[in-house]
Amino acid sequence: MTTKKAAERLQYGARKYAAFSLLVSRWTRCGVELAKDHVFVTLAGTELGDVRALHFIDPGLVMHAIAFESNRERHELAKQSETTMRDAGISLTVSAANLFDYERLNDSPHIFFIDGLGIFAWADYDARIGKMFQQQTIKEGDCLLITSHLGHRPGIDDIQKTFSGELSVLGVSTDEDVARLFRRAHPSFTLFRALTKYRLAQELKLRCFGCIKYRDTTPMGIYGYTVGAGATDLRELVEDTKTSYFDMNAVAACPPKDF
C-alpha cells in the first residue's frame, strides 16, 4: 500500500519579510515612476507571506497576484492559502505551472519575485530569464526581486572558472575579492548573462537598487532591480554607487564590501 507523503508547510521568519518589505520601500523611493496598479508574480511555497506583506504596504502593488508552485503537495497547501486570502479581499491565483512559463496578462507593470530555494547564479536562470526578457514577459517598468542562498557558495575555483569573463571585465582576481564580489553581485552576473544571451544588453537597462542580507532558516540575500529603457553595462550594474546594502541581522546599512 502506498501512503500519500504528508505535505510540509514552508514557513519563513519575520526577517525575511522585513527584508522583503524594506527592499520594496527602497524601490518605491529610488526614482521610478510608480503606477497605481501592479501585477505581482511570485513563487508560492505554501503560506505566501510575500503576498500578504505586499498587500499591507499597498493593495495597488498586488492588484492581482499570481503564485506558481510546481511541487504538488505544496501546491495543495498554497491553494488553501489562496482561499483564505481571497476571503480577505486579495486577488490571488495559485498555479501549478512553472513560473518561467508565465505569459504576461496585461500591460500593468509587474513585480516579479524569484524566491527560489538555491543559489541564484548556480542554475539555468540566465536562459530562463533571458527568454522572459526576449518575449517581453519582463519589460521596461517592471521590478525584479530575487532571493539567493548565501549559506554556502560554490568553491572559488568553480566561481573563477564559471565567471572568468565577468571577473576579468571587473578586474577582480584574488580569492578574497572574488568571494566578496560573488556574494554581493552574483544575481547581477546572471541577469547580465540573461541579457547578453539574447543580445538585449543594448535594449534594456537593469539597475540594482538594493541588496539585503538576512538570516532566516538559513543565510539569504534579497536583491532588487529595476528594468528600464537603455543599455546595461556590467561594470555600471555591479559598481553602481546608488545601490544600497543592508544587513537585516544587525538592522544597519553595510558597506558593499561587508555584504
Ligand SMILES: C[S@@+](CC[C@H](N)C(=O)[O-])C[C@H]1O[C@@H](n2cnc3c(N)ncnc32)[C@H](O)[C@@H]1O
Ligand atoms: C521559497 S518558496 C516561496 C515562498 C513564498 N514566496 C513565500 O514568501 O511564502 C519557493 C517555492 O517555489 C517552488 N518553485 C521553485 N521553482 C519554481 C518554478 N520555476 N515554478 C514553480 N514553482 C517553483 C518551490 O517548490 C518552493 O515551494
